Amino acid sequence: MKKIVFIAAPQKFRDEEYIEPKEILEQAGFEIITASTVVGEIYGKIKIRAVSDILVKDINPDDYEAVVFIGGPGASIYFNDGFVHNLIKVFLKSGKIVAAICIAPVILANAGILKGKKATVFPDGADALIKGGAQYTAKNVENDGNILTGNGPQSAKEFAKFLINMLNKHK
Numbered sequence: 001m002k003k004i005v006f007i008a009a010p011q012k013f014r015d016e017e018y019i020e021p022k023e024i025l026e027q028a029g030f031e032i033i034t035a036s037t038v039v040g041e042i043y044g045k046i047k048i049r050a051v052s053d054i055l056v057k058d059i060n061p062d063d064y065e066a067v068v069f070i071g072g073p074g075a076s077i078y079f080n081d082g083f084v085h086n087l088i089k090v091f092l093k094s095g096k097i098v099a100a101i102c103i104a105p106v107i108l109a110n111a112g113i114l115k116g117k118k119a120t121v122f123p124d125g126a127d128a129l130i131k132g133g134a135q136y137t138a139k140n141v142e143n144d145g146n147i148l149t150g151n152g153p154q155s156a157k158e159f160a161k162f163l164i165n166m167l168n169k170h171k
Contacts, residue, residue: 009074071102
């Protein structure tokens with residue numbers, strides 16, 4: 001079973017962007033491991049509670065096919081996190097998929113991996129993507145190579161389905 005790691009903030013992650021892709025990916029046969037800055041209960045912006053299985057600092061990219069950053073206001077804790085930026089680069093260098101939804105593509109832009117790449121983001125993050133060298137498309141979901149971005153909760157299901165297609169094509 002292919003494993004995917006979801007990285008969410010310990011609080012104020014966007015509920016739909018976590019639960020909808022998680023359910024769709026699990027139904028497709030993928031195992032989802034949730035990581036955060038804490039282990040144990042984490043809290044969505046609206047109402048859900050989820051469980052963080054591991055700390056972000058303990059993620060081993062060799063164990064996963066993809067990393068997915070969940071959006072929502074809490075995602076800003078990762079915007080300038082050097083460890084997370086390095087982790088993203090290791091995933092990409094290893095040929096793995098890097099995905100982010102809502103405001104979380106700002107993390108990818110700040111990590112420097114969107115230079116010259118097509119990407120989308122929640123409208124509030126458009127300037128950060130452009131500053132990071134991305135070709136901002138404003139689409140619901142955008143894919144460029146092994147990078148997948150989505151622009152918000154309304155795109156969560158489409159984002160998950162696109163990720164499944166990418167993973168199924170992936171070696």
